Amino acid sequence: MLMSKNSLSRRSLSLTLESSRIDKLLETEWLLTNSRGGFASGTIAGCNTRRYHGLLIGSLDPPANRIAALANCHEAIKIGGRLLEPGCFEFEGGLRADAAQLPARFSRDIGAHFDYEFGFAKLTKSIYLLPDSDIAAIVYEFSDIDAEFDFFVRPLAAMRDFHSLQNSDSEFLSLWNDYGITVRSRSTPGCELVLYTDQMSFAQDRQWWYNFLYRKDRQRGQDYIEDLWSPGFFRCSVDLPVRLVLWAGLSRQDAPPDVQDLDIDIVLDSLILKEKELTRAAKHDDKYSGILYSAAGEFVVERQISHRPCTTILAGYPWFLDWGRDTFIALPGLLLCTKRLNEAADVLKTFAGAVNEGMIPNRFDDYGFEPHYNSIDASLWFVHAAFEYLRKSCDAATFSVDLLPAVRWVTESYRTGTRFGIREDSDGLITGGSADTQLTWMDAKYGGVVFTPRHGKAVEVNALWYNQLCNLADYYMGRNEDLENRYKQLAQKVKQSFVRVFWNEEKGYLNDCIGPDGTVDDSLRPNQIYAVSLPFSPLADRQQKRVVEVVKNELLTPFGLRSLNKGDERFVGRYEGDQRQRDSAYHNGTAWPYLIGPFIEAYLRVNSFSKPSRRKAMRYLRPLLKHLTCDGCIQSISEIFDGDQPQRPRGCFAQAWSVAEVLRAYLLITH
Numbered sequence: 001m002l003m004s005k006n007s008l009s010r011r012s013l014s015l016t017l018e019s020s021r022i023d024k025l026l027e028t029e030w031l032l033t034n035s036r037g038g039f040a041s042g043t044i045a046g047c048n049t050r051r052y053h054g055l056l057i058g059s060l061d062p063p064a065n066r067i068a069a070l071a072n073c074h075e076a077i078k079i080g081g082r083l084l085e086p087g088c089f090e091f092e093g094g095l096r097a098d099a100a101q102l103p104a105r106f107s108r109d110i111g112a113h114f115d116y117e118f119g120f121a122k123l124t125k126s127i128y129l130l131p132d133s134d135i136a137a138i139v140y141e142f143s144d145i146d147a148e149f150d151f152f153v154r155p156l157a158a159m160r161d162f163h164s165l166q167n168s169d170s171e172f173l174s175l176w177n178d179y180g181i182t183v184r185s186r187s188t189p190g191c192e193l194v195l196y197t198d199q200m201s202f203a204q205d206r207q208w209w210y211n212f213l214y215r216k217d218r219q220r221g222q223d224y225i226e227d228l229w230s231p232g233f234f235r236c237s238v239d240l241p242v243r244l245v246l247w248a249g250l251s252r253q254d255a256p257p258d259v260q261d262l263d264i265d266i267v268l269d270s271l272i273l274k275e276k277e278l279t280r281a282a283k284h285d286d287k288y289s290g291i292l293y294s295a296a297g298e299f300v301v302e303r304q305i306s307h308r309p310c311t312t313i314l315a316g317y318p319w320f321l322d323w324g325r326d327t328f329i330a331l332p333g334l335l336l337c338t339k340r341l342n343e344a345a346d347v348l349k350t351f352a353g354a355v356n357e358g359m360i361p362n363r364f365d366d367y368g369f370e371p372h373y374n375s376i377d378a379s380l381w382f383v384h385a386a387f388e389y390l391r392k393s394c395d396a397a398t399f400s401v402d403l404l405p406a407v408r409w410v411t412e413s414y415r416t417g418t419r420f421g422i423r424e425d426s427d428g429l430i431t432g433g434s435a436d437t438q439l440t441w442m443d444a445k446y447g448g449v450v451f452t453p454r455h456g457k458a459v460e461v462n463a464l465w466y467n468q469l470c471n472l473a474d475y476y477m478g479r480n481e482d483l484e485n486r487y488k489q490l491a492q493k494v495k496q497s498f499v500r501v502f503w504n505e506e507k508g509y510l511n512d513c514i515g516p517d518g519t520v521d522d523s524l525r526p527n528q529i530y531a532v533s534l535p536f537s538p539l540a541d542r543q544q545k546r547v548v549e550v551v552k553n554e555l556l557t558p559f560g561l562r563s564l565n566k567g568d569e570r571f572v573g574r575y576e577g578d579q580r581q582r583d584s585a586y587h588n589g590t591a592w593p594y595l596i597g598p599f600i601e602a603y604l605r606v607n608s609f610s611k612p613s614r615r616k617a618m619r620y621l622r623p624l625l626k627h628l629t630c631d632g633c634i635q636s637i638s639e640i641f642d643g644d645q646p647q648r649p650r651g652c653f654a655q656a657w658s659v660a661e662v663l664r665a666y667l668l669i670t671h
Contacts, residue, residue, distance in 0.1 A: 013291070013629055014107040015044065022097060025088075026215070029053075029633040029653050030112045031317055032129040033298045037063020038250075039317055040129050040136055041653075044106040044634070045097070046114055047088035048072055050216040051226065052318030055127055057162050058134030058250030060191055063301045063314060063321060064365065069193045069250040071158040071228050073138060074209075079120065079149035086116045086123065092211035092225055108634045110271040111139075120146045121238070130267060131274050135249040135257055137264055141242075148239040153246060155195055156209060156228040159185035163319070165226045168208045174231035179256050180247070183231055196247045196259040200234035221578025281339040286670070288625050292663040295628065295636050296334040299656040300343060303350065303364070311346035315363075316639055316652035323363040324351060324378035325441055326657050328385040329594065333660025336392045337667050344389050345398050351382055352406035358413020359422075360406075376422055376432045376439035379410045380464035384534070387471040411468065428493040429501065430465045431457045431516065442527075442563065442587035446580045452563075452587040457514040459502050460527040463534055466494045470536035495538040502531075503543060509550040523568060524554055526561040526595050532605065533598035545606045551599060558623035559641040559649075560658075561595035563587040566643070573644030575651070589643035590650070593624055597661025601668055617669050624662050637662055 015028075025045035032040045037059040043049055048071060056070040077084040088097040103125075105115040111128040126139040140151070160166045171186040180196030207230045217224035234246065245264050249257030278297035282289040302309040303322065313334060315326035327347065335344035354361050354371055360379040361371030386407055390399045414430055417423035420439055422432035433439045433455030440461065442452040473487035502510045504520075510528035513521040529551050531537055532544045539547065554565040564571050564587070572585035600617045607613035624637060632638045632649040637658035639651030 013109070013635055014105065015630075015634070016105050022088075022095070022099070022102070025102070026090075028631055030106070030108055031298065031633050031636060031654050032112060032127065033301075033317065034129050034134065035062075035132050035301050036134060037066065037301045037314060037321070038129070038134045040112070040127055041318060041633075042072075042112075044114075045088045045102060046072075046086075046125075047090055047095075047097070048212070048214065049090070050214050050318065051165055051222075051224075052162060053214075054158065054162075055138060056129075056134065056136040056193075056248045056250055057318075060252065061304070063303055063312070066162045067188055067191060067250060068158040068160055068162040069134075070136065070155060070195075070248045071212075071226075072156045073246070074154040074156060074230075075125070075140075076152040076154075077118065077121075077149050078152070079147060084118060086118075086125075087114075090213045090215065092213050106634075110268065110275055121149070128264075128267060128271060131270055133249070133257065134251065135247060135259060135262070137262075137267060138246045138248065139264065140244040140246075142238050142244075143241045145239060145241055148237060150235060151200075151238050151244070152233050152235045153200065154230050154233040155183075155246075155248070156230050157183050157185075157193055158226070158228055159183060159188050159191075159193060161188070165223055166228065168210065168227040168229075170229070172206075172229045172231075174204070174206065177256075179258070179260050181231055182256075183229075184253070185229075190253055191250060192253050192256070194247075194249045194251070194257055194259055195231075196249075197234060197245060198260070199242075199244045200236040200246070202234050203232050205232040206230070219576065220582065278338070288628070288666060289670075291628060291635060292659065292666060293338050295654075295659045296338055296663055298636065298654060299330065299334060299659070300340070305350060305353065310350040311343045312350055312364075313347060313656055315657070316655040317633075317636075318652065318654075320652060320655075321364055324360045325362060325375055325381055327351065328360075328378065328381035330656040330660035331385045332388050332392075333597070333662075333664035334656065336388060337660075337664050341389070341393045341395070344385075345393070345395065345402075348382070348386055348389060349398075349402045352386075352403055355379075355406045355409055358409050358418045360410070373419060374437075374439065375443075376420070376430070376458070377441065377461050377464060379414070380461065380468060383407050383410055383468050383471070384464060387475070387535075390475075407472070411472065414465070425457070427497040427501070428490065429457050429462050429497050432461075434516075440527075442525075444583040444586040446583040451584050454513045454521070456516045456519075457501065458527065459510050459512055460530045462494065462498055462502070463528075463531040463538070466491060466498060466538045467534040467536045469494060491536075498531075498538040499540075499543075502528075503539070508546050510547060523570075524550070524565040525563060526551060526555050526592070526599070529561070529595065529598045529602050532602035541606070544602070548599075548602050548606050552603070556599065556620065557591045557641070557643070557647060559627065559647050560591045560593035560624070561599055562589055562591050562643045564589050564643075571643065574642050575640060576642075585643075586640075591641040591643050591647060592658075593637055593639075593641065594655070594657040594661040596621060596624060597665045600665040604668060614669050617665070621662065621665055621669065624658075625666070628662070 103114040107113045114125045116123040124141045128137040175182040183193040247259040279293040282293040303312040312322040313327040315323040360382040362375035386403045415424040444451045469491035476484040512523045555561045571589040575585045633653035636654035638649035639655035641647040
C-alpha cells in the first residue's frame with residue numbers, strides 16, 4: 001500500500017512492503033542525486049540489480065567521469081548465538097534473502113529509508129547524499145531495544161568506472177590516516193574512497209566477495225557478474241536507542257573529503273533547505289506538484305565550462321549525461337514551470353556558448369571531452385526553449401545579448417547549410433542526413449543498421465522550423481520591420497510547403513518523413529503531434545483536430561505515445577533482449593512517456609482548453625502520476641515502456657524529459 005503525506009520539512013513517499021513479493025521489491029528502485037552528477041541508487045529490497053546501483057557513485061569531472069565507489073554494505077546483528085543479516089544480495093548461485101529480514105517498509109524523502117523489525121529491536125537504515133559533494137551518509141537508527149546485541153557493518157567497494165564491472169584480478173589497497181580508512185584501486189588511479197565513523201571500531205579484514213549477480217544487466221544482454229572488495233568491518237555493541245553514522249566520500253587523492261568534521265543534523269538541515277528551494281513554487285495542498293517539482297530537481301546539475309560552474313540538465317539516470325535535444329525538450333518543464341528562471345538562463349547560455357557551425361551540441365562526452373554535434377533537431381529545440389524562456393521571464397536583456405546571436409546563427413546556418421547536409425531546400429523545408437546517419441531523436445543504430453531511417457525532411461524538424469521562423473517574426477515585430485517581414489515571408493513559404501508535402505489527405509494524418517529522392521514515408525508515428533502542440537502550427541484547424549484524433553486512437557497508451565502504431569509490420573511490442581534486439585524496438589513500438597506532454601497540449605488546444613477536455617486529459621495522465629509514486633523508480637518516471645501490455649518500465653529508471661513533460665502537462669491541465 002502506498003501513501004503520500006506531508007511533514008513540516010518535506011514531502012515523503014512511503015511504501016509498506018510484502019516480503020512474499022520479492023520480485024516486485026527487486027523491480028522497484030530508488031534514487032538520490034547531488035549537484036555534481038553523483039548519485040546513490042538501488043532497489044527497495046536493498047539488493048543491487050544493476051552495475052549502476054550503489055550507495056555512492058561520484059563524479060571526478062562533474063558531471064562526467066563517474067566512479068562507482070561504495071557498492072553496498074553488508075550488515076549483521078549477533079545476539080544470543082544467533083546471526084541475523086538484514087537486507088538482500090543476489091549471487092550467481094541464487095538470491096540470498098531471508099523473508100523475515102527484508103525491510104518491512106521503505107520511504108523516500110530527502111533520503112532513502114529502510115525499516116526493519118527484529119522482535120528485540122527496530123532498525124531504520126537511511127541513505128543521504130550531500131547536496132554539493134560526493135559524500136554519502138549511511139545512518140543506522142536503533143529503537144525499541146529489548147536486549148543487548150553486537151552490530152557489524154562491512155562496506156563493499158567497487159571503485160570502478162560506473163559503466164564497467166569489477167573482478168578479483170583488480171588490485172586494492174586500504175590505508176589508515178587522519179581522516180578515516182582510505183580505499184584505492186589500481187583500476188581508478190588518482191581517486192579514493194574514504195570511510196569514517198567515530199561511533200564504531202574498525203577491524204581490518206580484507207576480503208573479496210565473489211559473483212554478485214545483476215539481474216537487470218542480464219536482462220539487457222550485458223555482462224552481469226561482479227566481485228566486490230572489502231577492507232574490513234565496523235562494529236559496536238547496542239543496548240540503548242542509538243543513531244550510528246558511517247560516512248563515505250569519493251575524491252581525488254590530492255583533495256580528501258573532510259568527513260570527520262561533518263554533523264549529520266547539519267547535513268539533514270541542508271537537505272531539507274534544498275528540498276524547500278526545489279518545491280517553493282509548488283502548490284503544497286496539491287497531491288502531485290510537490291513530488292513533481294522535487295523530481296524535476298534531480299536532473300539539474302553543474303558542469304565546469306572554462307573553469308566556472310554552469311548549470312546543465314542530465315538526460316537520465318543512471319547512465320546519460322547532458323544531451324542537447326533532451327535538455328531543451330526538458331527545460332520548460334524542469335526549470336520554467338518550476339520558476340527556476342536564473343538556472344534556465346544559465347543552461348541556455350551554456351549551450352549558446354558551445355554553438356559551432358550553427359549547431360548546438362547533441363551531447364557532451366561521458367569523460368568530459370569535446371561535445372558531439374550530430375543532431376538535426378537539438379539546435380531547433382534550443383531555439384524553441386530560448387523563446388519559451390523569453391515568454392516566461394520577460395527577460396529581454398538576457399535573450400537579446402546572450403541568446404539571440406546563437407538563435408540567429410542557428411537559423412542562418414540551417415538556411416545556408418551546415419554539417420550532415422542539413423540545409424533549407426528550395427521549398428523552404430529543412431532536409432538533412434543520409435542513409436547512414438540517424439540525426440533525429442529516433443536514432444537507434446547497431447552494427448551499421450539504422451533501425452528507423454528518417455533522413456531527408458522529418459515532420460517534427462519542419463514543425464520546429466516553422467515555429468522558429470514565426471517566433472523570430474513575432475520577436476522583431478515593433479523592433480525591426482525588415483527582419484519581421486523577412487521571417488514572415490519565410491514562414492509563409494514553409495507553411496505552404498509543409499501542408500503540401502506532409503499532409504496525407506487519404507490517411508488523414510501527417511507523413512513522417514520525405515526522403516531526399518521524394519520517397520514518402522507515411523508511417524503512423526507520434527512525431528506529427530508537434531505540428532499541433534507547438535505555439536505556431538502550419539496546419540488548418542481541421543487538420544490539427546484530425547492529427548490529435550489519429551494519435552489518440554492509434555498511439556496513445558496509459559504511459560505515453562507509442563513510437564509506431566501496432567498495425568505496422570515493423571511494430572515491436574517488447575523492449576528486451578540484447579543491444580540489437582532493444583535497439584530494433586526502441587523507436588518501433590516502444591512507448592515514450594515524454595510524448596504525453598505535447599499530446600496533452602495538442603489535445604487541450606484543439607478543444608479550446610475546455611473543462612471537459614481538462615478532465616479527459618487528466619485521465620490520460622493519471623497512470624504516469626501513479627507510476628511516479630508506486631513503481632519503477634520511486635519519485636521519478638522511466639525513460640520508456642513496452643508498447644504491449646503490461647507495459648513494463650524500461651530504459652533509464654529516471655528520465656529528465658519524462659518528468660519534465662509530465663510536470664508541464666499536469667500544470668497545463670490544473671492551472
